Amino acid sequence: MTLSKTYISLIELLSRMNHDEITDEVQKDVLIRMYAALKVESLGREQDHKINDFHRVSQSCRTLARVVIKCREKSEHIIDMDKLIVARNFDLLVSTAKSMCLNDAKAAPSLGKLIGNNISHIIQVKKGFALREGNNTKLEEAENFQRLFTLEWTYRVNSVCQKMTNTINRQKVKTIPLTEDLLTLKSYISESMVNAADALMKIPTAAVWTRLAKLTLCRLILFNKRRRAEVKDLKLEDFQSRPDWQHEQRGEFEMALSTSDRIMAKRMDMVLSAGKSRKNVDAYVLLPPDAKKAIELLNSTRMIVGISGTNPFLFARVNSDTPLSGNEDLKEILDLCPGLIHPKRITSTGLRRYIATVSQIFDWSESELDDLARHLLSHATKELTVVSQLLTAVDNGCVNKWKGKQL
Structure with missing residues (x-):
């Protein structure tokens, strides 16, 4: 991925976002920007895009930015996504994700799986960034975080969200057209x-x-x-x-x-x-x-x-x-x-x-x-x-x- 392609892809994506606090967070966070550029480049040629492809990437970036903002409210030392992807902050991420998707007032259990999927990509982005910079400390942080993520995320977030989804679905009356x-x-x-x-x-x-x-x-x-x-x-x-x-x-x-x-x-x-x-x-x-x-x-x-x-x-x-x-x-x-x-x-x-x-x-x-x-x-x-x-x-x-x- 060349620098010019990365820059063009990033500018195109950011220009489509509504300007607010979450967009500001996306713009200033290095890992989220790199993730955004990679996702846009993965879409391939413009004629091969689906109409909502850019929107999906935009929403993923905004979700990651929301996670960082929510984590920062609980711990001031979470400056950006790079500081969050450290093993000692994994429990903070889990509690934040649960509060975002399992809130009884406005439950959105599918958000837990989405956050987990996006975080798994961010881990790889941090590893790639560390390898390019030759920064073994950041590489070790990402690898240790990934070990915890692989070991515990399914049990602590995905399974809980899936059970809630099942309960909600059982309570819905599924009708079909006459x-x-x-x-x-x-x-x-x-x-x-x-x-x-x-x-x-x-x-x-x-x-x-x-x-x-x-x-x-x-x-x-x-x-x-x-x-x-x-x-x-x-x-x-x-x-x-x-x-x-x-x-x-x-x-x-x-x-x-x-x-x-x-x-x-x-x-x-x-x-x-x-x-x-x-x-x-x-x-x-x-x-x-x-x-x-x-x-x-x-x-x-x-x-x-x-x-x-x-x-x-x-x-x-x-x-x-x-x-x-x-x-x-x-x-x-x-x-x-x-x-x-x-x-x-x-x-x-x-x-x-x-x-x-x-x-x-x-x-x-x-x-x-x-x-x-x-x-x-x-x-x-x-x-x-x-x-x-x-x-x-x-x-x-x-x-x-x-x-x-x-x-």
Whole structure:
């Protein structure tokens, strides 16, 4: 990592932070700055970034800065992160982390695991800094702290936070969307997509384009039962450069498919999206015919309605380089859709919970269950056939007809 790259990455990250006491702490703390620069550089090329990557790094840095500030309130000699990463201060870190995430008034048990993960990186940063400086004292401090961290953090923080999380989850009533609500919403979206598409073809305007984009985005979230980010963050290039699945799956794979599987594979199209984490790179987004047709119309009218040429996203905002939010758009469509009984249950999380529940009606083989889990596949044929059959059955509200049957 060159000095110039480190400096540029750091400046870019800090410029995105809100200016407050926590940002000031990030700016003056050497180890947190080095950690920030390393994390930003690890994101790779700009075109490979996810839209929230910088935000995640920023939040990690701010969390570390908060830890230092809280520790300093308990012990004045904690000047910065370097002074905290010493074995004699490990107990102070543990008590501070617990006070930050297990406070009964505003419990945030997931914060304990986040703090631990960030601290584990900071230890490595301190070791790297010490090696570059040839400072054996700081290197020994980091190594001794790491020994304590490895020995005790899981027992004293992670396990306690996990037990609290389990208790909180047990107290929550986990509801799923009503099937009749999903059918009503699908009908409303499909009809509205047709009307919006007709209006866009007659008089292309930014307002009508955005209307169709929101409807199509919600259609895909509703059909795929995926995390909204995996749909909203689709890029124009993802759609335009997608493989010709019909051509790719010819030969032995096609011969092995049943008649219904071949029909489904020809009916469906698919785009690969980045998954929840950087490791999960194969998030398959199935495109039912109506959504594919709408996307093609949106793409053909982007320039006409004034979508910026620098906006890479399929569901782009007008006069911006960012995508539609997905969450707010789904809420907007839900508010406009008449006849819904429990609209608040229809969220991307609720939809994933719904598909996991109704899939139990089917007589799944072990491999088919694995395919479904990985949708929620390493092989596109399975995604275009087995999983798409389930999603289509759910989309049409006829899951009950498949009770105890195989797809």
